[in-house]
Amino acid sequence: MANFKVNGEDKALDIEPDMPLLWALRDELGMTGTKFGCGIASCGACTVHVNGVAVRSCVTPVSAVEGQEITTIEGLASAAAGTAQPVATFDPANSALTAVQQAWIDHQVPQCGYCQSGMIMAVSSMLAQNPNPSDADIDSSITNVCRCGSYPRIKRAIRSLATA
Amino acid sequence: MKINRRRFLLSSAVVGGGVLIGYSATRPSRHRRANEELAAAGENYVTSFLKIDADNTVTVYVPHAEMGQGVHTSLSMMAADELDANWELVNIEQAPATDLFANGDLVTGFAGELGAPSFLAPLISVSAVKIAELGNLQTTGGSSSVRFTGEHSMRYAGAAAREMLIDCAASRWQVPASECTTALSHVHHNASGRSLTYGELAADAALLEPSKEPTLKTREQYNIMGKAISRNDIPAKVDGTAPYGIDANPEGMLYAAIRLAPVFGTKLVSVDAGDVLSRRGIKRIVELEDSVAVVADSYWRAKMALADVVSVFEDSPNASVSTDSIFAQFDASLASGESDEDRELGDSPAAFESASDVIEASYRVPYLAHAPMEPMNCTVHLHEDGTAEVWTSTQDALGIKSRVASILGVSADKTTFHHSYVGGGFGRRLPFTWNVIDHAALIAKEFNVPVKTVLSREDDMQQDYYRPAVASNFRAAFDASGLVRAWENRFTGPIQTPGAAHIPYAIDNQSIRVVDGETHIPIAAWRSVDHSQQTFFTESFIDEVAHRAGKNPYQFRMDLLKDHPRHQRVLQTAAEAAGYGRNLPEGHALGIAVQESFGSVVAEIAEVSMDSNLRPVVHKVTCAIDCGFAVNPDTAASQIESGIIFGLTAAMYGEIKIEGGAVANNNFPDYEMVRMATSPEIDVHILESDNTLGGFGEPATPPLAAAVTNAIYILTGERVRELPIKNHKFQKPSLAQV
Ligand code: FES
Ligand code: FES
Numbered sequence: 001m002a003n004f005k006v007n008g009e010d011k012a013l014d015i016e017p018d019m020p021l022l023w024a025l026r027d028e029l030g031m032t033g034t035k036f037g038c039g040i041a042s043c044g045a046c047t048v049h050v051n052g053v054a055v056r057s058c059v060t061p062v063s064a065v066e067g068q069e070i071t072t073i074e075g076l077a078s079a080a081a082g083t084a085q086p087v088a089t090f091d092p093a094n095s096a097l098t099a100v101q102q103a104w105i106d107h108q109v110p111q112c113g114y115c116q117s118g119m120i121m122a123v124s125s126m127l128a129q130n131p132n133p134s135d136a137d138i139d140s141s142i143t144n145v146c147r148c149g150s151y152p153r154i155k156r157a158i159r160s161l162a163t164a
Numbered sequence: 165m166k167i168n169r170r171r172f173l174l175s176s177a178v179v180g181g182g183v184l185i186g187y188s189a190t191r192p193s194r195h196r197r198a199n200e201e202l203a204a205a206g207e208n209y210v211t212s213f214l215k216i217d218a219d220n221t222v223t224v225y226v227p228h229a230e231m232g233q234g235v236h237t238s239l240s241m242m243a244a245d246e247l248d249a250n251w252e253l254v255n256i257e258q259a260p261a262t263d264l265f266a267n268g269d270l271v272t273g274f275a276g277e278l279g280a281p282s283f284l285a286p287l288i289s290v291s292a293v294k295i296a297e298l299g300n301l302q303t304t305g306g307s308s309s310v311r312f313t314g315e316h317s318m319r320y321a322g323a324a325a326r327e328m329l330i331d332c333a334a335s336r337w338q339v340p341a342s343e344c345t346t347a348l349s350h351v352h353h354n355a356s357g358r359s360l361t362y363g364e365l366a367a368d369a370a371l372l373e374p375s376k377e378p379t380l381k382t383r384e385q386y387n388i389m390g391k392a393i394s395r396n397d398i399p400a401k402v403d404g405t406a407p408y409g410i411d412a413n414p415e416g417m418l419y420a421a422i423r424l425a426p427v428f429g430t431k432l433v434s435v436d437a438g439d440v441l442s443r444r445g446i447k448r449i450v451e452l453e454d455s456v457a458v459v460a461d462s463y464w465r466a467k468m469a470l471a472d473v474v475s476v477f478e479d480s481p482n483a484s485v486s487t488d489s490i491f492a493q494f495d496a497s498l499a500s501g502e503s504d505e506d507r508e509l510g511d512s513p514a515a516f517e518s519a520s521d522v523i524e525a526s527y528r529v530p531y532l533a534h535a536p537m538e539p540m541n542c543t544v545h546l547h548e549d550g551t552a553e554v555w556t557s558t559q560d561a562l563g564i565k566s567r568v569a570s571i572l573g574v575s576a577d578k579t580t581f582h583h584s585y586v587g588g589g590f591g592r593r594l595p596f597t598w599n600v601i602d603h604a605a606l607i608a609k610e611f612n613v614p615v616k617t618v619l620s621r622e623d624d625m626q627q628d629y630y631r632p633a634v635a636s637n638f639r640a641a642f643d644a645s646g647l648v649r650a651w652e653n654r655f656t657g658p659i660q661t662p663g664a665a666h667i668p669y670a671i672d673n674q675s676i677r678v679v680d681g682e683t684h685i686p687i688a689a690w691r692s693v694d695h696s697q698q699t700f701f702t703e704s705f706i707d708e709v710a711h712r713a714g715k716n717p718y719q720f721r722m723d724l725l726k727d728h729p730r731h732q733r734v735l736q737t738a739a740e741a742a743g744y745g746r747n748l749p750e751g752h753a754l755g756i757a758v759q760e761s762f763g764s765v766v767a768e769i770a771e772v773s774m775d776s777n778l779r780p781v782v783h784k785v786t787c788a789i790d791c792g793f794a795v796n797p798d799t800a801a802s803q804i805e806s807g808i809i810f811g812l813t814a815a816m817y818g819e820i821k822i823e824g825g826a827v828a829n830n831n832f833p834d835y836e837m838v839r840m841a842t843s844p845e846i847d848v849h850i851l852e853s854d855n856t857l858g859g860f861g862e863p864a865t866p867p868l869a870a871a872v873t874n875a876i877y878i879l880t881g882e883r884v885r886e887l888p889i890k891n892h893k894f895q896k897p898s899l900a901q902v
Contacts, residue, residue, distance in 0.1 A: 016444070023464035027419070032411035033404020035587075037537055038621045042832040045537065073404030101402040108394065108798055111232025111806055113401030114408060114537040114587030139841035145832060147537040147588050148232050149809025151843035153802065 002062040006031070007075025017063035021055075022046045024062050025072060033073040033117050037145065044144030047118035047125075048072050049079075054125035073117040076124060077101065100124045103157040111148035118144050123158060132162045213243060213259070213321040216329075220349055220363030222249045224318070225259035228309045229559050229593075230397050231586040232806075233861050234799030235309045237395045241795055242314045245388035246322030246381060248346040249362070256396050261561035261581035310795055311763060311857045323381070324374035332368040333360050383793065392798035397585065407584045409557030412543040412616060418447055420607045420617040421466035422457040424599065424627045425477045427825035428684050432456060436474040443469055450607050457607050463618055482684045482825040487633075490683055490822060491528060494635040494656045503654060503677035507666055510673035512641075515650035519641035523712045527638070527701045529887045531820035532631040532690060533624070533827075535835060538587020540624050542604035545614035546572050552579045553614070556601065557586040559593040564601055571605035590810070591689035597629040625835055626827040630820055631690030632658070634681065636665075636701040640709045641673075648709055648724075649673060655701070656681025661761075664694035667702050668731050668760065669724035685822065691810055695761040695866035700815070700887065703757035703870035708883065717874065718744055718756055730853065731758050734767040734788040737849050742769040742786035749773075752783065755875025757867035764791040764858030768808070768867040770844075772875035778894040780876050782812060782842075785868065788849040791858035800860045801848045807864030808846055813838045815869035819888050836890075 002013045006029065013028050022039075025031045025048070037045030039058045046058040049071040071079045080098045097105075100120055110116045119142070126133060126141045133141070138158055146154070215223040224240040240256045243249075326346055333351040334341040337358055345352050349362045383390070400406035425432065435456050437449045445461040446469050456475045460466035516522060542556040542564075552574050558564045561581050569579040586593060604617035619627060636655035643649045650673040655665060657678040665676050690696065710720035718739055725731045735758050739745075744754055751773045758767040771784040785808050794800040817836040821828040829835045873884040876894075884892050 019462075019464055023462060027462045027464065030413055032407075032413065035408075035537075036410065036539060036618075038832050040621075040831055040833070043537075043621075077403070097403065104402045105394070105398055108398060108802060110398055110401040111802060112537060112586060112588045113232060113397070113406050116401050117404050120402060142840045145537070145837050145839060147535060147590075147810075147837065149806040149813075149838065149843070150802070151809065151838070151840050152805050152846050154840070155843075 002066065004062070004065045004068050004070055006070045007072060007079065008069075013062070015062060018061045021048065021057040021060045021062055021065055021070070025057065025070075031072055031074060035114055035117055037115065037118070042145070043115070043118075044122055045115050045118040047121040047144065049121060049125060052125070052128060054122045071121075073121060076120065080124075098124065099161055100127065100157075103161050107153050107157040107160065109150050109153040109157050111146075111150055115144060115146045115148070116150075119146065119150075119154060123154070127158070127161060133158065213318060214247065214325050216325075216362050216366035216369070218363045218366065220250075220361040221253050221255055222247065222349065222362065223255040223257055225257055227259040227317075228313060229557075229561065229583075229586045229589065230258070231559070231589045232397075233309070233803055234395045234397075234796055236397055237393060238310050238795045238799060239314050239318045240396075241388045241391075241393060242310070243318040243322035245386055246319045246378075247326050247362075248348070248387070249322075250348040251388055251393070253349055258583045261565050261583070311859055314795065315857055319380055320378060321374070323378035325369070327375055327378050328369040328372045329362055329365045331372060332365045336360070336365075336368075389795050390793070390797070393796055395796075395799060401585075408538050408587045409543070409555055409584045410538055410541040410587070410616075410618065411584070412555035412582065412614075414543070414545060414553070414555070414614040417543065417614040417616055418459050418461060418611060419463040419466050420450070420457045420459045420604070420615055421463065421470040422455050422603055422607070422617055422619070422623065423470060423473070423475060424455040424603070424623065426626065426827075427477065427480045427483050428686055429482065430454070430477045430480045433476045433478050435476075438472055438474070440469045440472055448610070449473065450610060452603065452606055455603060457603070457617070459607065459611070459615060463616070467620065480825060485684065485822060485825045487530065487822045490633060490685075491635060493683070494528070494633075494681055497656060497679045497681065498635060498637055498654050500679065503679045504657075505676075506659065506678050507674060507676040509671075509675075510650075512650040512652055512673040512675040515643075515673040516639065516641045516652070518643070519649065520644045521642040521646075521712070522639055523642075523708060524637070524639045525705055525708055525883070525885060526635065527704065527885045528635040529633060529697045529700060530818070531633045531685060531687075531822065531827075532814055532818045533628040533820050533829070533835060534588075534590045534592035534631075534690060535621075535625065535628075535832075535837075536586075536588025536590055536592050539621055540592070540600040540619040541616060542568075542601050543614055543616040544568055544572070544604050544608035546574070546608055546612065548612050550574055550578060553582060554579060555582040555584065555616075556604075557584055557589075557593060558601075559586065559589045559591075560595045563595045567598060567601060568605045571602060572609055590691040591693070592628060594689055597688045599627055599629075621832070622830045625820075625829050625831060628820075628827075629686045629688035631696065632656075632660075632681065632687045633683075633685075634697045634701075636698075638701070638705040640671075640705070640712075642713065646713055648713065650675070653677070653702070653705075654679060655698070658682070658687075659694065660687075660689060661694035661698075664698040664761070665702065667706065668728045668758075669706060669721070670727055671724065684825070691807070692761060692862040692865040695759060695862070696811065696814065696869075699757065699759040699761075699866035700869040700873075703759065703867060704873055704883070704885070707755075707757075707870065707874045707877065711877070721756070721758065725758075730765045730790045730855070731760065731767070733851060733853075734758060734765050734790050737788035737851060738767040738769045738786050741788065741847060741849055742771065742784075744769060751879070753875045753878035755871045755873065755878065757870035757874060759863070759866040761863045761866055762859035762861075763856065764789050764860065764863040766804075766863045766867055768864070768871040770868070770871040770875050772872055772879065774876075774879055774894065780816075780872065780879075780889060780894075782816075782844045782872055784845040784847065785812075785871070786847045786849075787864060788851060789858075789860075789863065790851045790853050790855065791860060791863075792855040793852050793857055794850050794860070795857070797850055800850055803860040804848045804850075804864040805846045807860075807862060808868050809838050809843060811865040811868030812842075812844070812872070814865075815872055815887055816842070816889050819891070
């Protein structure tokens with residue numbers, strides 16, 4: 001039995017301990033917001049938070065998250081509302097989205113959108129640890145692939161959050 | 165047949181019929197069929213693309229796939245603007261995969277421009293599909309959606325609907341139609357102060373036939389087009405709710421992992437599945453002609469089991485083919501002297517004979533994969549009652565529907581296509597690149613539950629339809645006064661995009677010819693098609709010619725572009741914006757390139773330096789595009805940024821390696837991409853002109869590679885003639901004499 005919390009809910013799954021968290025989320029729990037891109041920790045499409053920290057779920061066996069708190073893109077806004085906001089000026093009362101998600105809309109970041117769940121999870125985790133990242137910080141901590149090339153807009157969106 | 169509203173929105177309407185081209189050229193007209201076949205009580209299709217409800221909401225049905233190019237929003241803007249709709253009251257929906265919404269205008273658009281839809285041309289010749297049949301596709305490609313469907317269908321639909329609404333109001337008020345005006349989803353009769361909403365008129369308007377020649381607005385009359393409007397697909401893409409094909413999750417679904425013949429074109433000989441069938445969740449091993457699949461109750465279980473299935477594929481004479489042997493074959497083909505005309509101008513042999521100086525160079529580029537972010541996938545459910553359902557991300561819903569139906573042996577009328585967003589296309593999800601679709605249908609045929617077939621990243625890398633590898637040999641001749649008199653180019657085909665190797669430069673004698681470049685590697689359209697390779701070649705070699713002539717590469721181009729004012733305008737704009745000629749930071753240089761493709765003319769200037777490891781760093785790309793008119797300028801800018809980064813990935817890293825007749829690359833670590841740290845600053849300048857609308861999705865990709873390598877030449881004196889740049893071993897940096 002694998003036991004962990006996803007977006008605040010207890011989950012108990014009768015699955016192999018070496019099944020990657022990505023497939024437990026997508027195929028066992030039907031939570032498809034977390035994406036499969038490469039399966040080898042190279043692209044970041046599958047990024048989720050484990051206890052608030054970004055993790056690539058395609059190479060994280062469920063045995064490694066036993067008893068842990070998982071947050072996925074579907075639960076990001078409610079998780080942020082219950083804890084410290086990554087960006088102090090954002091008012092969750094007026095939005096079902098986090099500041100990062102809202103910035104993604106304001107800057108029209110997504111194109112095909114397939115990488116963006118992972119991007120938003122990675123950026124949210126970075127901003128929680130480093131609310132005012134330099135360009136070099138952004139370059140070194142956001143290593144996800146966006147085949148559509150939304151990087152310039154991602155940078156703009158992050159900067160708007162950092163200076164807010 | 166009547167389909168209720170709920171079912172229409174949830175799945176797709178299913179109607180039969182033949183090829184329909186143009187919304188108004190059909191009998192019975194599309195809008196009448198839409199009203200008869202699709203509309204529920206109280207709903208009115210005023211044209212086949214527009215529905216107006218009694219509460220005055222307008223729904224625009226967009227017949228193209230949303231891949232992030234913003235087409236749902238842009239096409240709706242075009243229809244809504246001509247309709248004089250209130251944008252706040254406009255809903256946007258994906259048109260169902262039926263021939264009511266087939267884009268014959270795409271076909272006629274391309275036919276008018278090039279004689280055939282160029283991105284389909286190589287495939288048409290191999291598959292013997294006739295142009296007429298293409299009217300039955302719902303294809304999204306060739307930067308065509310706004311240019312053809314938008315210009316020829318959506319705007320006409322909006323304008324015709326507006327005239328129909330005016331006619332109804334005029335007859336209700338017993339006033340001349342010419343006294344009525346429209347604004348914000350209302351018809352007004354100013355003389356009497358009366359107004360009606362479109363919703364109040366829609367039921368009557370739906371009984372009229374749309375005019376074949378409605379009056380379109382002029383640009384000054386646009387209220388919605390030309391504004392930066394937020395895309396309607398974005399909110400669902402930030403909270404994980406946007407559905408992609410790979411997210412299909414129908415009740416009782418199984419999953420297939422598949423191994424296709426590594427050497428293209430070979431057949432499966434034998435399979436040893438060991439104990440795999442006894443493992444948890446494994447349902448069946450499916451052997452197909454060219455592949456073996458494991459079907460299980462989870463993708464991960466299927467994939468793990470497949471790794472332990474031993475399969476043998478037949479031998480093939482192609483099993484010795486490698487990247488090196490392919491380029492050797494190309495060189496032999498180029499040396500053979502056998503070639504076909506692409507373009508001949510003047511008398512180039514004579515010009516070479518009397519030349520005072522001749523410059524020669526050979527260029528080549530490797531195969532490239534599309535590698536869209538969403539791995540290839542397709543879910544198929546063959547029901548016991550002979551109906552079928554399909555879920556996949558595609559650039560061609562209608563084509564996929566018929567394809568799957570024919571493999572399943574059911575009628576397309578009984579097949580439902582479920583639309584989703586597309587997690588990247590770039591040509592991989594166009595018609596005729598059908599491997600996953602065919603396999604998914606063949607596998608699902610053996611089950612009566614839905615089966616989702618997914619290609620892993622490795623599978624997709626090795627089983628794509630690639631951008632062709634090309635070799636291109638050039639010569640140019642100068643006369644005694646140093647003027648360039650002749651341009652000769654021999655390149656390996658096939659030509660997928662006629663005209664991509666042509667140059668806009670005023671050189672009197674030109675001989676551009678194609679030689680055989682056929683291999684067993686499957687090829688297809690790849691973002692911007694032939695323009696991506698050919699522009700690297702031509703814009704590099706013209707730069708070589710400029711340097712040999714002792715001219716500044718910018719001024720040299722401007723002088724030879726005297727008959728191409730659009731090219732001159734974008735070059736000049738980009739040069740001014742990039743500060744061409746200014747004092748650059750120490751160790752930086754600017755490289756330039758320009759190309760016209762898909763109706764737009766694009767100039768790019770790359771600012772590059774070499775780092776301490778002698779690797780090039782692209783700091784900034786300045787881009788100027790003449791696109792005629794940008795329907796949604798912010799979406800256009802994001803497509804241009806995207807095209808530049810796509811081109812930069814190809815230029816810096818892109819290389820599919822062939823070994824043993826198969827693709828040797830596996831995953832992103834050996835098919836590297838530009839990421840945040842290597843993504844340059846991008847400055848986009850959109851220039852409008854009187855020209856017809858140009859595309860945005862593709863035209864920014866072609867000039868990028870040459871812009872970068874032209875800058876590298878200035879920095880190092882070394883000419884990169886083979887991509888990717890990462891393979892070039894640079895010597896010590898030294899500023900070349902320009
Ligand atoms: S799918 Fe996990 S990093 Fe790519
Ligand atoms: S938006 Fe398409 S991959 Fe990032």
